Structures are given as structure tokens and as C-alpha cells.
Amino acid sequence: MTPRKLKNSVMGFLVAASAALLIAVLVVIVWHIFISGVKYLNWNFFTKAPAPMGESGGGVFNAIVGTFLITLVAAAIGTPFGMFAGIYVAEHRGRRFADVVRLCADALQGVPSIVIGIFGYTFLVVRFRSYSALSASVALAFMFVPTTTRVTEEVLNLVPSGLKEAAYALGARQSSVVWNVSIKTAAAGITSGLLTSMARIAGETAPLLFTAFGSRYVEWNMLRPMSALPLQIFIYAGSPYPALQQQAWSAAFVLVLLILLLQYSAKHLIARVLRVKA
């Protein structure tokens, strides 16, 4: 074998092995979580609140409800801001203010989630003298907005300029072009971006520690402390009881499943956008 051929096959092997490793890591994680938590993955686990101290059984229904509520409310708060900012940045390319907005979105994305949590604690929890799910949603919305802004901008930039020109040539004003052409053409992509952003915040733990705080009960009131899957995992995993530790694995499995599901739907939608473009 010539040195060149050898080099080629070594590189080929390394590239393929790295790709395979990526799959292996995910499989190992999901498999391990599943095996460790399978014991509690039954109907009760999904439908019951935690059992009182000292009793066995119980579930994480409270945390499932909490994760859904907190994430959805955060998305509801963050979506308009993120989308509008994204539209602004996409429609004003090259303007200084748009560049500043884009830069800030990137910077905000880089702020560690623990810092966002402390921020929520200082300005919401302390101010209103109560831990609450709403303050958690607001904190998560801070993480949701910059990703949504960037995704919206990127997807809008994928809309072929020929379509926008066609609309302008028909006499449409900018607002009409944005709403009736750009947004509609990019709708699947924007939705996909929203789902990705939701997947990202659904798994966040640090901002919840200082804001939602956690609760042993099924809580629907956003103004009261509330549990969430990452919080429940955090608390159970740190507990000295093996039963709770196992439940932490079960909860982790539910959370990972939820996030993978969100990301899968997002990918599915993105594929549709790319088809429109071609």
C-alpha cells in the first residue's frame, strides 16, 4: 500500500469512527437511562404525584405538568419578541441597529443559564417575595428569545429574494410582503425553530432552581412554586434513597424522550422548508 493510500484509509476510518461514536454516545445515554429507570416507568409514574415521605411508589405527574406549563408559558412570552426581533434583523440587513441586535442576541445566547437563574431570582422572586412558576417562565424566556431571533432571521433569509421582488412588483408594501410572503413561505422553518428553542429550554435546570423552586404537589397555578422534570431529577438524584434515585433515572428518561420528540418534529419541519426553497 502506498503512503498516500494508507493516509487515505486512515483518515477515512477516523472520520467514519467519529460519526459512529456520535451515534454510540446517544444510544448509550438513552439506553442507560432507560435501563436504570425502567422499574418505575409505569402508569402510576406518569399520573401520580410523589408519594409522601416514607411511602413507596408515586410518580412525577407534578413535574410533567410543570415542565409543560413552564416551557409553554416561556415560549408564549418569548415567541412574539423573538420572532419580531428576527423579522426586524432580517428586513434591515446591513443597518447598524440590526447588527447591534444580532450581536446582542448572540451574546445573550452565551450567558450561562445559572446567571439567568440568579437574574430571575433577584428581579422576580425577591421582588414578589415568592418562588413561582411564572418567574421561571420569564427566566427561560430570556433564553428562548435570542435563539428564536436568530432562527427566525436565518429562515427568513432562506426565502428566495425573487419571491419578495415579485410581491413588491405587484405593489405590495413591506408589511404585506413580510406577512404574506416571507413569513408564510418560512412558516414551517420558523415553527421548527420555535420547537428547537423549546427543546433547549425544557431541559434547563439552573434557572429553575432559583425561580420555580419545586413542589411535591401537582400545581397548576403559575404564581406558585412548581416542579419540573429537570428539578425533580436534580432533587431525586441527590437524595440518599435508592428508590428516589431510580425515579430520577425514570424522570430523566421522560425528559430526554420529550426533548428528542421536539427535536425530531423540528427536523421534520425544516425538511419541508428546504423543499420549498428548491
Added chain:
Amino acid sequence: MEEPVIVLETQKINAWFGKDQILFDVSARIPKNRVTAIMGPSGCGKTTFVRTLNRLHQMTPGARATGTVLLEGTDTSTMDVVDVRKHIGMVFQRPNPFPTMTVYENVLAGYVLTGQRLPRQKADQIVETTLRKVGLWSEVQSKLFKAGTSLSGGQQQRLCIARAIAMEPALVLFDEPTSALDPKSTSVIEELLSDLTTEYSIIFVTHGLQQAARVSDYVAFFMLGELVEFGETKRVFVGPQDKRTEDYLSGKYG
């Protein structure tokens, strides 16, 4: 030869992209209900010229233009840009029907995008008559509620022509509308043009000499951003008055 009625007149149009001047003092008189071809070598300002007429040129960051455009005697700078574009339709190089809209909706896109609501009956009627005008009705009658992008390339381009003329413009700008199409679709569109001139005036940008000769009644020859020669197509092709036109027609450049 009687003097033709003029639909659009330009006076000393100058246009720039940043510091690069693209058009120099272009003054032209476009006859009504005729096809006027704009021809010339690549980069001579043909497309920029037509895009200054509906002010699309000015939308590009850094682009600007000066001069006067008179549409049926009215200075378009005194008109709202929306009105200008309602009276001057445009068909682009690549067919660009809106992918989120059906065939039916694409024909009416101009009305929807400018916020005009039409009664159902009127809408149906516009769609049918317009699609008949572009010879598409029999082909798409059964596909009206399928996506506009599901049609073939040539059909899509005729759909875009329908979209432009549905607004009943005085003038339609065609910017090399057949350059992305196969020869068959090209000839269908070329044959369509003379039918359309009974109602509309047409400016047809092309870089093909033969195409200009085939489709146009008048021709404007551009070079390096200047309008070199303008006249009846036959006259210009048989006896060009400018040396540059003659050289171009004999294939010396572009």
C-alpha cells in the same frame, strides 16, 4: 408612418449602484400596445433600465436613480409607489409563483398583497379570463387549487404573466422571461406576446437578437448604459443608423 401613441416616456434616466453609474441619460418613448424589445450585450443596463421604471431598482441598498418617468403623461415621482407598480406589471427571469399559494391564489396575488378584497364571483371571473389570456386555462383548469409551483416551468412563467396582467396594468415589463425556459415554452410565450398587445403595452428585455427580431415591433439598443438606438424593429435591423448598433447586429460583440 404615423406617429405611435406613447404609453411611457423616460427623460434623462441616470442610475447608480453605489458609485458605479449604470445608466446615462436614457430618454425613450415606449409606444402603446406594442412590444418594445430592449437588447444589448450583457451588463449594458437593460435590466436596470426596466427596474427603474417600477422603482424596484431603488430598493437595492446603495442603488439610486434620477430622471423623469412619465406614465401616460403623469410623472410617476408624484405617484405612490404602490400605484406605479399597479400600472406597471413585471415578469421576471425565473418563474417565481408564490409557493404557498395555489394557482388560483397566484393569479389574484396582486389583489391580496395590496389588501383588496374581491367578491367570490368577481375573483373567479378574473382568474378565468386572465388564465385564458395567457393560454393556460385549459391546461390548469383542473389544477386551480394545486400549488402554483406544481406546474411545469413554462406554465409557471405564464402563471406569473397572468399574475401581472390580472392587475390590469398599462405596461408590463418582461425581464428576459424565457432565459430559464426550454425552447418549446419559449415559443409559447413569444407567441403570446402579440395577443397581449391588444390590451397591454410590453417592454421585453432580451439578450437574444433573434428573439428581439421575432417578438418586437420596436427595439431599443443599449450599450454601456446608453440608449444607442431606438426605432421600429425592421428599420433598426435592416438599416441601423449608429455604428455601434451595426457592429452589434453583425456579431462584433456580445
